[in-house]
Amino acid sequence: MGVWFWRLILLSLAGIIFSPKHCVSQKETGRKYKFMQDATSAPRTSYYDYIIIGGGTAGCPLAATLSQNHNVLMLERGGSPYGNPNITNLSAFGDPLSDTSLSSPAQRFISEDGVINSRARVLGGGSCINAGFYTRASRHYVREAGWEEKLVNESYKWVERVVVFRPPVLQFQSAVRDGLLEAGVLPYNGYTFDHIYGTKVGGTIFDQNGHRHTAADLLEYANSDGITLLLHATVYRILFTKERSNSRPVAYGVVFKDAHGLEHRAYLKQGTKSEIIVSAGALGSPQLLMLSGIGPAHHLREHNIDVVLDQPLVGRGMKDNPMNAVFIPSPTPTEVSLIQVVGITNFGSYIEAASGENFNRDSQQNFGMFFPKIGQFSKLPPKQRTPEALAKAIEKMESLQEEAFQGGFILEKINGPISKGHLELRNTDPNENPLVTFNYFQDPRDLEKCIQGIRIIEKIIDSKAFSPFKYNNMSASSLINMTANRTSISLAQFCRDTVMTIWHYHGGCQVGRVVDRDYKVLGVDALRVIDGSTFNYSPGTNPQATVMMLGRYMGVKILQERLVADETK
Template sequence: MAVWWWRIILALLSSILFSPQRCASQPQLNGTAGNNDYSFMKNATSAPNISHYDYIVIGGGTAGCPLAATLSQNYSVLVLERGGSPYGNPNITNVTAFGAALSDTSPTSPSQRFISEDGVINSRARVLGGGSCLNAGFYTRASPQYVKEVGWEGKVVNESYEWVEQVVAFEPVMRPWQCAVRDGLLQSGVVPYNGFTYDHINGTKVGGTIFDRDGHRHTAADLLQHAHPSRISVLLHATVHRILFRSKGASSKPVAHGVIFRDSQGIKHKAYLKHGPGNEIIVSAGALGSPQLLMLSGVGPAEHLKAHNISVVLDQPMVGQEMADNPMNAVFIPSPVPVEVSLIQVVGITSFGAYIEAASGENFAGGSPKDYGMFSPKIGQLSKLPPKQRTPEALTRAIELMDGLDGAAFQGGFLLEKITGPISRGHLELRNRDPNENPIVTFNYFKDPKDLERCVEGISTIGKIIESKAFAPFRYPNLPVPVLLNMTASAPVNLLPRHANTSSSLEQFCKDTVMTIWHYHGGCQVGTVVDHDYRVLGVDALRVIDGSTFNNSPGTNPQATVMMLGRYMGMKMLKERLGEYGETQQ
């Protein structure tokens, strides 16, 4: 009891010392998104049959855009992006349309849905700017400890974060519901209060956002404004089918020297590296796309490649291994009063290894008030059934049930927890030889009992927030936490009746209601597939630079670090060739 009271006192003192920012009462979402009309961005149908560049970047995503922009300051760069442009698409640009792009399952959608072998429905980006065009916008750095363990140079890391933040990061406008979450975290013992900061610090903080004050999203594609326009070419709807290798001799390493890609009409094109030392191909196709492309190009487990009639360039058994996805579990809290539309703004970084975040309000994507934001069956976030039961028919039924509810039923918000790491790991395999098809991926959620323990503590902390004094205006007094955890399928929250509120029941709750927060990583990890400079082991002139190289997801949300990594490695690669960072054009 003494420990509990001491935490309460610390929370109150922290709140006073840091003076949490004032909460605005009404949103102000005016204006339209800017449209970056880059002259170097073209449809791949306009590409020549054969072209030559100093660098070829496969994937114009969260890492690929800042990487290419940086390299183009001194060298010619080709970016091959399988998706289209994010500009002019309100489903990407506007905060109130969150979920619309994720719910679009058409072949031209900026998101591509996949279902892991675990049964959890997920999405991968298919658009210039990558996941930064689809996510909930939270911007936060990795911890100094993470930077140290990875072996990055701290000074250049900070400079790279700052370079990114000049374009895409903003301080959010805090409104009543998010403020209640913040204060509820403090009253629940997630202290100290660290105010608004991009830094990763234990306690409660307000993080950054890539949505500006008009509610418009800024993405990694915006970082291409730093590119040298005469030295970069960005081709959209350009799907790379294979990396080409040559060998200098029987005893030498294979050398990457070109790629084969197809445009939206299926026409084949080839792009080659110019002759000369230092020119390279960089794969930045994401945690699914990068290991998939390496395998399709003959770099991967030999027996698996042979089973798909792929010629083996290098037997590399660790390609596609150590895949991980941070499990997310959420609780819906109906509110007796209206709440703002908000995505992730506040985070509680706990001492036990879970992050507590929140989202709220109806989303009016496409003029409909029932798109349910981050927790909609329309985007695959269906937790009312255990993962293996989330069939297309179940999704359709859940959408029908929710569409039949009155709009007032969606008045409220979600508290969610995501565990750090995670420790549990899985793997990725090819489904076939079509790069447009999703590979087969297994994440093994909660396979390690430590992950499950963290989830239970995270859900327990959410319960404390709901019962806190700060959160009282946004909850019905006749709906205690056990009732919220056991709400029926007819409620807007996607849960079936659960067990009694015991430790073992919370374990089952975690397993049955697990969803993704889209932070999957691994498959081309440092130390097994690439070295610490992200060069692919066993071949020359080839690197992988993206989230597939991570052993753990950085920070509470990884996008800031993925963008930073693109800039950081671009600077490092230029230093290798030019001698000093200062010689590059900024």
């Protein structure tokens, strides 16, 4: 039969062949998979059709898809999210982010700008430690990326059948929604995943019981006979060979270590179109390429790394969407909510909110989105957020009455951004964070978007809809000054001094610079990068939906490629 017949069959059946077997039970918690094992049990040498480095937001759907037809190894440097209530429960949102131990599912890093940030170190990646909001990329983004729209929509739906829920929009979130409409962020688009101008309610990966569902749940789709998942497996380098002195480097294996430090090697099967796929995230993927010899030659030589390919654009184009928030103390109690409502403005700023910041005095833990224990500290400019300053802020916060935490935050995040930075190796240890600079607000257009976003927040605070959650004697400007711990601060200075992260950093292996539109690394063979490091700018208001979609989408595309190649032999 012809190539196009098989391609049509693959596309038309994509949502059936790879569907979970038990639709009713797919949203239960506490699952583990028989193909999941600790790397200490792995053989010293093994062979696979595909080796996926990183079991994160893109890696899990990618592995689940490829496992249908091929033998897949997925290497995850962290542990399992299952059975960990600090990951599963919405009420414990901040706990992993405040845990700075080596076993934490969130690995803290501080950019050279001084902003405290976090990267995932757990199966399921950032979907295990984020605020849960689910929304798609715009149609313009899809077209610009060169993706097939039909397959994109099918891939989003494939994800949504397992991990997405409708949030309960209660009093505080409703007030923000109605305040956005009063502020002119129109029209109201209701509950939708679509990225369109106006105000909407998006999806969430927290179910009706407040339990988190993550990209790891997409492994329900996997063929358990076609996948091996190793936890606590840290990849140290990718191996390359050249058939001739003038030929392109070809990836053929990886070196990884288990939790005991024992070295293992996994190789691609010979004589096939097998590939290594890096899905280690916006920090991990460019870092691993450099550790493997792909990057700026002068920088690699500084670290005594043999140069496989002089590629000066690896680690360039790093971006993090700056986020600024205003705290509004409330005279009435507020529900515990993370991101549910979003205002998508026509000038490039997104408005969101969180409320009911939990405070547990018995355990002295703060579990909100904006507490210094998780690094979200806006009382001092970034360069002044020293460990001593953080400790002092935490001590002061723990001395406050619980009523002081009654209220919520309204935040703005700019799209893009236009400002960009770079990533470099700190050393040759893949367990340690690389050096990364984001250059927040370096481009004045980013700063202007922030200023306009804060002005929308002022209108929401002063709106009739939001009045039950604001003290009458507190104006929007006074709340901005209180948030920044200043008096009469300009909005431009507020943006610069209170900038935080919303964990949407991306870049480092961008399409058109490091990888092509099929996510194949330029200049080498049998190697792709599929994750947020390939984005030129962040999709939608929140990227996790698109990262999960991309894993599924590219898995199907790779299966199609191999089917066509096999058919035309």
